[in-house]
Amino acid sequence: MTDLKTRARPAALNLTPTAEARIASLMARAPVDAIGVKLSTPRRGCSGLAYSVDYVTEAKPFDEKIETPGGTLWVDGGSILYLIGSTMDWVEDDFTAGFVFNNPNAKGACGCGESFTV
Numbered sequence: 001m002t003d004l005k006t007r008a009r010p011a012a013l014n015l016t017p018t019a020e021a022r023i024a025s026l027m028a029r030a031p032v033d034a035i036g037v038k039l040s041t042p043r044r045g046c047s048g049l050a051y052s053v054d055y056v057t058e059a060k061p062f063d064e065k066i067e068t069p070g071g072t073l074w075v076d077g078g079s080i081l082y083l084i085g086s087t088m089d090w091v092e093d094d095f096t097a098g099f100v101f102n103n104p105n106a107k108g109a110c111g112c113g114e115s116f117t118v
Contacts, residue, residue, distance in 0.1 A: 051101055
């Protein structure tokens with residue numbers, strides 16, 4: 001009989017240190033009942049899907065849980081296939097601040113950058 005070894009499953013989504021720091025900042029001032037922040041890809045915008053990050057108070061059965069040093073990031077179970085292999089970053093400059101995604105699954109985006117298609 002062979003000795004089967006299982007390897008750890010890689011995270012569905014990679015976070016930069018600045019994204020992790022932003023999650024920590026959000027969780028430091030989160031509502032009392034928040035268990036983390038949740039990333040989802042609701043249908044909206046010109047191209048069909050958009051990125052949305054909100055506080056979450058309960059985990060759904062198929063949500064992906066990603067532990068970060070400052071809090072938990074949940075990824076919506078229905079969105080995970082659109083996000084596998086993506087990198088989530090937090091970017092601030094003189095004019096804007098927000099989460100930015102490098103998504104290898106995105107085949108196109110609208111001109112304003114608000115939504116994407118797979």
